[in-house]
Amino acid sequence: MGALKQYAKYVLPLVTIIAVSCLMALMFYPMMNAQVRELPVAVLSLDEGATTAQGEVNVGDAMVKKLTEASAGDSSSADADEQPMVWAKVASKDELDKGFADHDYYAAIVIPKDFTAKQMAVKQAAAKAQIESATALAQTMAKAQAEAAGQGLTGAAAQQYVQAAMQKAIAAQSGTATGAAGSVSDGGSASGTSDSAGASASSDDENAPAVTLTIDNSKSPLVASLLKQSVPTMLSQTGVKVEVKTINAGDVKSNSSLPTAAMMGQNVLIMPTYMMSLIVAVLTVMQLGRKHYDSKPQRWVSFGMQLCAALVWSLCVALGACCIFAMLGSGWPPAAMIGFLWLASFAVMSVMLALMNIAMPLGAICGVLGLGLGMTSGLFPYELLPGFWRDWVYGWVPQRYIGDGVRAVLYSGDGWWNAASEPLMIVMCVGLVVFIVAGLLPLGKRGRE
Numbered sequence: 001m002g003a004l005k006q007y008a009k010y011v012l013p014l015v016t017i018i019a020v021s022c023l024m025a026l027m028f029y030p031m032m033n034a035q036v037r038e039l040p041v042a043v044l045s046l047d048e049g050a051t052t053a054q055g056e057v058n059v060g061d062a063m064v065k066k067l068t069e070a071s072a073g074d075s076s077s078a079d080a081d082e083q084p085m086v087w088a089k090v091a092s093k094d095e096l097d098k099g100f101a102d103h104d105y106y107a108a109i110v111i112p113k114d115f116t117a118k119q120m121a122v123k124q125a126a127a128k129a130q131i132e133s134a135t136a137l138a139q140t141m142a143k144a145q146a147e148a149a150g151q152g153l154t155g156a157a158a159q160q161y162v163q164a165a166m167q168k169a170i171a172a173q174s175g176t177a178t179g180a181a182g183s184v185s186d187g188g189s190a191s192g193t194s195d196s197a198g199a200s201a202s203s204d205d206e207n208a209p210a211v212t213l214t215i216d217n218s219k220s221p222l223v224a225s226l227l228k229q230s231v232p233t234m235l236s237q238t239g240v241k242v243e244v245k246t247i248n249a250g251d252v253k254s255n256s257s258l259p260t261a262a263m264m265g266q267n268v269l270i271m272p273t274y275m276m277s278l279i280v281a282v283l284t285v286m287q288l289g290r291k292h293y294d295s296k297p298q299r300w301v302s303f304g305m306q307l308c309a310a311l312v313w314s315l316c317v318a319l320g321a322c323c324i325f326a327m328l329g330s331g332w333p334p335a336a337m338i339g340f341l342w343l344a345s346f347a348v349m350s351v352m353l354a355l356m357n358i359a360m361p362l363g364a365i366c367g368v369l370g371l372g373l374g375m376t377s378g379l380f381p382y383e384l385l386p387g388f389w390r391d392w393v394y395g396w397v398p399q400r401y402i403g404d405g406v407r408a409v410l411y412s413g414d415g416w417w418n419a420a421s422e423p424l425m426i427v428m429c430v431g432l433v434v435f436i437v438a439g440l441l442p443l444g445k446r447g448r449e
Helices: 002-032 058-075 094-102 115-150 155-187 192-207 221-236 260-288 296-330 335-358 360-379 387-393 398-410 421-440
Strands: 039-045 050-054 056-058 085-089 106-112 210-216 241-247
Touching: 002 221, 002 260, 039 094, 039 221, 050 241, 050 296, 058 085, 058 106, 094 106, 106 221, 106 296, 106 335, 155 360, 210 221, 260 296, 260 360, 260 398, 296 335, 296 421, 335 360, 335 398, 335 421, 360 387, 360 398, 398 421
Parallel strands: 039 085, 039 106, 210 241
Antiparallel strands: 050 056, 106 210
């Protein structure tokens, strides 16, 4: 026995290193292997179409059909989960608003009612400009030929004279376009000709077909940042101008311009709440729990004292997490955040306390595993997580619901009771049920003995 203890002091650090390494791997694996898969994005066409010589044309409906059919085609393939976005057609603005209210979509593309009309107008303006340019060149050629004949030039000399005049005219047209672009980019004073060209370019830009990309920041600030970069780039390749609109932007302060700052702002509320709840639960059981109970009423009294202590300490945890958030430069969160984190911390503590009253190692192991498996689930949405986390972790870890509630308060302006509060109440009820199970166990059958 003495030899075993002697070797234990050398083995214990190695076991600790292995355990911490495995825990860190669980915490960071989903983050390092995240991929965008099947983000639900709504698409709504209000386009009224236009009448052309070929008949009725509706470019907006054609765009919706192309996007949704592409998603439907991909979903039937073996690599369906690799597509980054799934386009969902909505029939009306009311249906879209309801989808955003229910957080069904990360974003939506809305095609305006005059989309086809503007596109036709732009094409007609471009065709007209080409005709005018060709007409001007033809007039220049005719004028140059007349001048060459008037000068008595014939043959190759006349042809060279006409070519020189045409090149000069083409260069003049190119110079006018370049001057207009320079006038717009420099934004400074230029000649009357450049100002006129700049005004024409601005007018063309106003008449260009544009769609509105509405992004829900509260569903996931990380995904919102990705969509702001990717979707406009994708649509601009088709010649469509995109106007980006953000809803539920919140009033979260940050001294950093990096998109990861918003994500870390959430994490300083989610992770400390879970970790402090776990640590306080361990300390509460160690202080208020007993190795042996003389009677079951004595055990129930101990359980009641632990829950009362947890109710008080969970409020302190909520205040502590809010203090961390404020000290990092994000300002003090809304008062509703304290109430929500109070509920979240008490829910986590109730489960941890109950499990540790059945067996101390059981509660500790479950708490640590929950920390490793659930940290990323509080930050990353379902669509970004690896398969194992999506199928087996995301549905039950409390960090997921803590994250949903934090975002609801910070970005949507919800109160302490929001979409994530009910699942956390269920977590708390599970803890109370486990407490009852622990109380019904025979006396003396506890893991701390």
